[in-house]
Amino acid sequence: MVVRVAQYTLDVVDLDLMAGFWAAALGYAVDAGGDGSAKLHPPDDRVGAPTVWLQGSGTPKHGKNRLHLDVVADGDPADEVSRLIGLGARPADVGQRSDEGFTVLADPEGNEFCVLHSSPHRR
The missing domain is CATH 3.10.180.10 (2,3-Dihydroxybiphenyl 1,2-Dioxygenase, domain 1)
Structure with a gap:
């Protein structure tokens, strides 16, 4: 057995800014959660591409x-x-x-x- 990369998770301070940037950069769709997080989904034609999870964090990098x-x-x-x-x-x-x-x-x-x-x- 092996594992595969399914999702990349990134802590963010400004959810809207970061969701907008990464969605535009990757060509992904944004599914904003009501809890200060968002999931970015790849286009349907990118089978196997990982999703991106942006989770709100109160601290900068x-x-x-x-x-x-x-x-x-x-x-x-x-x-x-x-x-x-x-x-x-x-x-x-x-x-x-x-x-x-x-x-x-x-x-x-x-x-x-x-x-x-x-x-x-x-x-």
């Missing part, structure tokens, strides 16, 4: 993430980085050299994630 998302663009990675910055992401420095195969960004609340320049899947 501190320090570098110990776990983060790696995302891959459907098109040109540089265009995707620009699009994400337009949505509210910002470049982040976590000690990368800038010659790696990814670009590090942070979401509006400072959670780092990487835009991969190519798919990480085996070929």
Whole structure:
């Protein structure tokens, strides 16, 4: 037996801001709960894609993430980085050299994630 990633959970301070950002970034639909949380669902054509659970937290993020998302663009990675910055992401420095195969960004609340320049899947 093995496990698979089914959902990514993120503590957030501003639920509306973060739901809007991640829904637009991933192309997911938002199902807001009445309890300060929201679940983001992938489109039906992305079979097996994990959901994202945003749970309200009264405390902001501190320090570098110990776990983060790696995302891959459907098109040109540089265009995707620009699009994400337009949505509210910002470049982040976590000690990368800038010659790696990814670009590090942070979401509006400072959670780092990487835009991969190519798919990480085996070929």
